[in-house]
Amino acid sequence: MPKSQVRKKKVYTPPTDIRPAATAASKKPSPMWLPITAVALIVIGIAWLVVYYLSSQQYPVEAWRYWNLAVGFGCMVASLGILSRWR
Numbered sequence: 001m002p003k004s005q006v007r008k009k010k011v012y013t014p015p016t017d018i019r020p021a022a023t024a025a026s027k028k029p030s031p032m033w034l035p036i037t038a039v040a041l042i043v044i045g046i047a048w049l050v051v052y053y054l055s056s057q058q059y060p061v062e063a064w065r066y067w068n069l070a071v072g073f074g075c076m077v078a079s080l081g082i083l084s085r086w087r
Contacts, residue, residue, distance in 0.1 A: 028087070029087055030085070030086045030087045034082060034083075034085060034086055035083070035086060037079075037082055038079040038080075038082040038083045038086070039079070041075045041076065041078050041079035041082065042075070042076055042079045044075050045071075045072045045073065045074070045075030045076035045079070046072070046076070048060060048068065048071055048072035048075065049068075049069065049072035049073070052068045052069070052072065
């Protein structure tokens with residue numbers, strides 16, 4: 001049986017008037033404070049939760065009760081938001 005011919009597709013290149021141009025501003029590296037702040041927020045959030053559980057819900061702030069969980073997880077979610085800006 002004869003082998004069928006393989007078709008090769010052309011590589012698509014968009015027209016130059018549609019293609020987005022990379023600007024110099026988008027290639028700037030992130031400031032040094034960004035990863036430091038994100039890691040600090042992660043550590044603070046984990047430490048807050050560990051202290052909350054190990055102290056039988058008395059510390060860091062006893063009056064907040066279960067809102068202490070929101071503070072700990074909120075710090076970690078905020079760090080994810082900051083890390084999404086990291087280049």
